[in-house]
Every structure is written in structure tokens, then in C-alpha cells.
Amino acid sequence: MSKKKSKLDRFTWIITELILGILALGYGLAGIIGWPTSSNYLYIILICLGSILLLTSIIQIIIMRKKKINKFCSKCGEKIKKEDDFCPKCGEKID
Numbered sequence: 225m226s227k228k229k230s231k232l233d234r235f236t237w238i239i240t241e242l243i244l245g246i247l248a249l250g251y252g253l254a255g256i257i258g259w260p261t262s263s264n265y266l267y268i269i270l271i272c273l274g275s276i277l278l279l280t281s282i283i284q285i286i287i288m289r290k291k292k293i294n295k296f297c298s299k300c301g302e303k304i305k306k307e308d309d310f311c312p313k314c315g316e317k318i319d
């Protein structure tokens with residue numbers, strides 16, 4: 225499996241997590257608002273699950289973004305974009 229594919233899979237998983245989180249949270253909230261007198265345990269569980277999914281996906285996105293920002297050239301120390309193959313300053317190959 226190539227590095228690019230595993231990155232794509234990771235991104236797809238984060239997006240899936242995010243969508244599932246929003247759906248669970250939305251459904252849970254709608255359930256509680258819609259039926260305030262009935263048993264709300266299922267909706268509370270859904271809200272908790274949705275919040276956890278949302279939070280973990282957001283944390284993963286933040287970590288991914290931080291990694292992107294903190295990449296530097298090993299030769300000259302220039303800040304490098306994730307998609308760059310060579311250093312824009314000295315031309316050193318980025319691995």
C-alpha cells in the first residue's frame with residue numbers, strides 16, 4: 225500500500241467519523257426536543273456518541289493540520305508545504 229493511499233484512507237475515515245458524529249448528535253438532539261417526556265436514554269447515548277465522534281475527528285484534523293505546518297527542510301530549515309517534493313529555498317528533496 226502506498227503512502228498516498230493510506231493518507232487518503234485516513235482522511236476518508238475522519239470525514240466518515242465527522243458525518244456519523246453530526247448525524248448521531250442531530251438525531252439525539254431532535255429526539256430529546258421532539259419527545260421530552262419519553263425515555264431519553266437512547267438519545268442521550270446518541271448525543272454522547274456523536275460528541276465523541278465529532279471531537280475525535282476534529283482533534284485528528286487539528287493534528288493533521290499541525291503536522292502540515294510544522295514541516296521544515298532538513299538542510300536549510302525552510303518551512304515546507306505538505307504537497308512539496310523539494311525545498312522551495314535550497315531544492316533539497318523532501319521525503
Ligand SMILES: [Zn+2]
Pocket residue numbers: 297298299300301302311312313314315316
Ligand atoms: Zn531547504
